[in-house]
Amino acid sequence: xxxxxxxxxxxxxxxxxxxxxxxxxxxxxxxxxxxxxxxxxxxxxxxxxxxxxxxxxxxxxxxxxxxxxxxxxxxxxxxxxxxxxxxxxxxxxxxxxxxxxxxxxxxxxxxxxxxxxxxxxxxxxxxxxxxxxxxxxxxxxxxxxxxxxxxxxxxxxxxxxxxxxxxxxxxxxxxxxxxxxxxxxxxxxxxxxxxxxxxxxxxxxxxxxxxxxxxxxxxxxxxxxxxxxxxxxxxxxxxxxxxxxxxxxxxxxxxxxxxxxxxxxxxxxxxxxxxxxxxxxxxxxxxxxxxxxxx
Numbered sequence: 001x002x003x004x005x006x007x008x009x010x011x012x013x014x015x016x017x018x019x020x021x022x023x024x025x026x027x028x029x030x031x032x033x034x035x036x037x038x039x040x041x042x043x044x045x046x047x048x049x050x051x052x053x054x055x056x057x058x059x060x061x062x063x064x065x066x067x068x069x070x071x072x073x074x075x076x077x078x079x080x081x082x083x084x085x086x087x088x089x090x091x092x093x094x095x096x097x098x099x100x101x102x103x104x105x106x107x108x109x110x111x112x113x114x115x116x117x118x119x120x121x122x123x124x125x126x127x128x129x130x131x132x133x134x135x136x137x138x139x140x141x142x143x144x145x146x147x148x149x150x151x152x153x154x155x156x157x158x159x160x161x162x163x164x165x166x167x168x169x170x171x172x173x174x175x176x177x178x179x180x181x182x183x184x185x186x187x188x189x190x191x192x193x194x195x196x197x198x199x200x201x202x203x204x205x206x207x208x209x210x211x212x213x214x215x216x217x218x219x220x221x222x223x224x225x226x227x228x229x230x231x232x233x234x235x236x237x238x239x240x241x242x243x244x245x246x247x248x249x250x251x252x253x254x255x256x257x258x259x260x261x262x263x264x265x266x267x268x269x270x271x272x273x274x275x276x277x278x279x280x281x282x283x284x285x286x287x288x289x290x291x292x293x294x295x
Contacts, residue, residue: 001058002033005118008059009039009052025058027112038112045129047111085123087131090145092120094138108137162294163237168287173242176229176287177202183229185209185280187248189219200227201264207244207280208251208260218276220248227280242287244280251277 003009003025011021026047027038036051050056095105102120106113110133119126119134128142135142142148168176186195196217198209207227211217225248230241251257257277 001035001052003028003035003037003058004033004060005114006122006124009037009050010057010059011052012055012057026115026118028114038115040111040115040127040130042127045127047115085125086147087124087126087145088120088122090147091116091134091138094140094145095120098138100138105134105137109133162292163290164293165288165290168240168242168289170285173244173285173287174202174205176231176240176242177207177244181229183207183209183227185217185220185225185227185248185278187220187223187225189216189223194219199264200229201260203260203263205281207282209278209280210260210264210274211276211278212274213276215274215276218278221250221278223248225280227282238289238291240287240289242285244282245284246280246282249279249281251279 005025005028007025009023009025021041021043023039023041025037026040029036029038036049038047039050040047052058095102102116103113106116109116109130111130116134118124131142131145135145138145181200182197183200184195185198186193188194194216198211198217200207200209202208209217225246227244227246228241230239232239251260260277
C-alpha cells in the first residue's frame, strides 16, 4: 500500500467495522509511500510512528480509501492542486521573518519537515496542539497563526518588564524601510489632517507609492508629508517605527514610471487601475526601536 503526506489513516474495529481511531499521515519513511508512517491522531494531536495492520485503511486526498492489505495503486497519489491556505501563509511568513529553515522549525515543533511543508503549501486546519507547538517554535501566538488577532489593533500585549527605547540612525532607518511594504502617508489636506495606508517601494533615497488620480492619497501631491512604517511583534512586546518627512511630488517622467512599475514588489492591495506614482524624498529621517534592556 502507498500513501502520501496529508492522507487520512483509519483504524477500524475488526468486529463492527466502525472507525476506532483516525489520524493524518504527516511523515513518510520511504520515498514510495509504503509503511511505516508518522500519524497525527485526531483525538490527541500527538504524532506517533505506526506500522499499520490489516484493520487500517488509507483515505487518499480526493480518492477512495484502500485497505492496507489490498494491492492499491502502483504509485503514491498525486498531490491535490490548490494554493496555500491562510494558516500556511502565516506560518511561512513567520518562519522567514525569523530567518529559520523549514527543518529548524519542524525540529523545534517536534514534527516531520514533510508535514510542515504540507501545512505551508496546502490548505489545512491542524489541531490546537500542533498550532501551539508551531507558535512556540516561531516565537508567536496561537491567535496570530490562526489570524484571530487580525481585527485587533496592535500593541495590546503586555509591556516588557525592562523595556529600552533607542533612537535609530539614518542608515538603520533606510535598512528598515527595505524595498517595499505597507506604510502610512499623512498630510494636512482641505479637510484637515489625514493619513492613509499605501503600498510603497524604495528606489534610491526616495519613497514611492502608487495611487489613482483624484483619490484621497493623491491629495498629498504638492504638500509636506510624513511617511511612516513600523513593525510590531505582539508576542514579544517589541517593535520599531521609521518616520520620513519630505515633499510629495507626482512622478511625470515616463521612463521612471515604467521602471517603478516593473520593479514593484507588490500590487496595490486596494486593486483597480492606479497610474499615479508619487515620490517623497525625505529631508528628515528618524526612527525608534523598543526592545528588552538586556537584549
